[in-house]
Amino acid sequence: MSVRPALGLGQRLALRGLHAASRLLAGYAAPLVDEVVRRHGLRGATARLRQLQAIVDAIEARIGERDAHLVIGWASLWNGCRFCALGHVHAANLAHFRDTGELFPLDEDDLARRLHTDSDAQLLAHLRAALGERHPATLARLERLYQLKAGHVPHPALVPDAPPTHDRDDDVLALAITTYDWLNPYSLAADEGPPELIALSPLQRDRDLRRRHAAARAAARV
Amino acid sequence: MADAVVLERPRLGRLHLRVREPLDTAVGSLLLAAIRDGLAGGATEVVLDLRAVVDHDPAGHGALQAAQALIAAAGARSAHLVARPRLRGLVLRVCHELQDPGARPVACEAMADAWLAHADPRAAIDLSFAQAEQLLARVREGQA
Numbered sequence A: 001m002s003v004r005p006a007l008g009l010g011q012r013l014a015l016r017g018l019h020a021a022s023r024l025l026a027g028y029a030a031p032l033v034d035e036v037v038r039r040h041g042l043r044g045a046t047a048r049l050r051q052l053q054a055i056v057d058a059i060e061a062r063i064g065e066r067d068a069h070l071v072i073g074w075a076s077l078w079n080g081c082r083f084c085a086l087g088h089v090h091a092a093n094l095a096h097f098r099d100t101g102e103l104f105p106l107d108e109d110d111l112a113r114r115l116h117t118d119s120d121a122q123l124l125a126h127l128r129a130a131l132g133e134r135h136p137a138t139l140a141r142l143e144r145l146y147q148l149k150a151g152h153v154p155h156p157a158l159v160p161d162a163p164p165t166h167d168r169d170d171d172v173l174a175l176a177i178t179t180y181d182w183l184n185p186y187s188l189a190a191d192e193g194p195p196e197l198i199a200l201s202p203l204q205r206d207r208d209l210r211r212r213h214a215a216a217r218a219a220a221r222v
Numbered sequence B: 001m002a003d004a005v006v007l008e009r010p011r012l013g014r015l016h017l018r019v020r021e022p023l024d025t026a027v028g029s030l031l032l033a034a035i036r037d038g039l040a041g042g043a044t045e046v047v048l049d050l051r052a053v054v055d056h057d058p059a060g061h062g063a064l065q066a067a068q069a070l071i072a073a074a075g076a077r078s079a080h081l082v083a084r085p086r087l088r089g090l091v092l093r094v095c096h097e098l099q100d101p102g103a104r105p106v107a108c109e110a111m112a113d114a115w116l117a118h119a120d121p122r123a124a125i126d127l128s129f130a131q132a133e134q135l136l137a138r139v140r141e142g143q144a
Helices: A009-025 A032-063 A065-078 A082-100 A108-117 A120-131 A136-149 A168-190 A207-221 B025-040 B058-073 B085-098 B109-117 B124-143
Strands: B005-007 B014-019 B045-049 B077-081 B103-106
Touching: A009 A032, A032 A065, A032 A168, A032 B124, A065 A082, A065 A136, A065 A168, A065 B085, A082 A108, A082 A168, A082 A207, A108 A120, A108 B085, A120 A136, A136 A168, A168 B085, A168 B124, B005 B025, B014 B025, B025 B045, B025 B058, B045 B109, B058 B085, B058 B103, B077 B109, B085 B103, B085 B124, B103 B109
Parallel strands: B014 B045, B045 B077, B077 B103
Antiparallel strands: B005 B014
C-alpha cells in the first residue's frame, strides 16, 4: 500500500559520502536525508536541504541561536517528530548552558516521554510551568508559535485565504512551521526507533560541552 | 465499542467521522467500514476527527493507512483533526507513505474547512515548502 521508491546504486553511494561529510563537519548524520533523496532525487534533495539550512540560518539571525532551536524544536514537536524536536531542543539547551552555565528548564528525556503521552494542552501547560517564571519572553514566543500552528491566529502561509499579515515576528514563526511541516514527514518516515540524542547544530561537535551538560542534567534529575 | 466511530453532522459531499477510542484493530475496522460506506455514498471530502484518540498501536497505523488509501483512491480530499503530537505524527507519516496530495492534519474545524475549500491542487507538503520559500524572502527583507 505504501509508495516508497527504492534508492538507486548511485544515490546510495552519494548518500554514503554525504553522511560521512556530515559526520565530519556537523558531528552527526541525519537519516531523513535518505528519505528526501528517495522522493526528490539527489539534485532535488540537495536544493531543498540547502534551502533548509538557509531557513535555519535566517531564523537564527532574527531571534538568536537558542530561541531559533527552541522554535524549530517545538514546531517539530507539535508534528510528533522525535528526532527533530529533541535534536533542536537539545541544541537550544546546549547553547543556553554554554552561554550561562545553567540548565534550560526543558529536560530532553522528559520531553521525549511527553511527546509520546501528552496532548497539545498538556504540553502547553508544561511549557508554561517550566518557562513562565524565568523565561517569559521565550514562553510568549513558543505560545504564539502554537497559536499560529493551530490556526487560533490565522497566518496566510498556514491557513488558506487568511488575510495578509505585516507582523515580521509572526513571519519568522510561520517560517519555522511551514518548513518543518514540509520536513517532518520525511523525518517521521525515516525514524526507526529511539535515537541517540543528537544536537542538530554545530554544538554536536563540542564533546566537552555535551559531557558537562549531560553531567549537570543528570545531577539535576537526582 | 459500537460508538467508537461516530458519524457527525451529515453535509452534502462531506463525510465527517469522529473516532472516540484508541485506534487498534477493532476500531480500525469500524473506521474502514464507515469510510468505505461514506465514499460509496458520494462523499468527496472527509473530515476525520481524531481529537479524542489518545493512543494507537501498529494495527491502528495499518488501519489508518488503509482508510487513507481508500480516500486517496476515490480522489477525495481529507482533513484530520488532531490534538496531540503523537497522532499528528501518525497522520503525517501515513499521508507521506501514501503520497496523498489531498490530506493534511489540522487542529480545528475552521482549518479543516479552509483546507478542504482550498483550490490549490498542490499537496499540503509541497504547499508548505513553497510557503517557506516565500516567507524566507520576507524574513530576509525584514533583516535588511
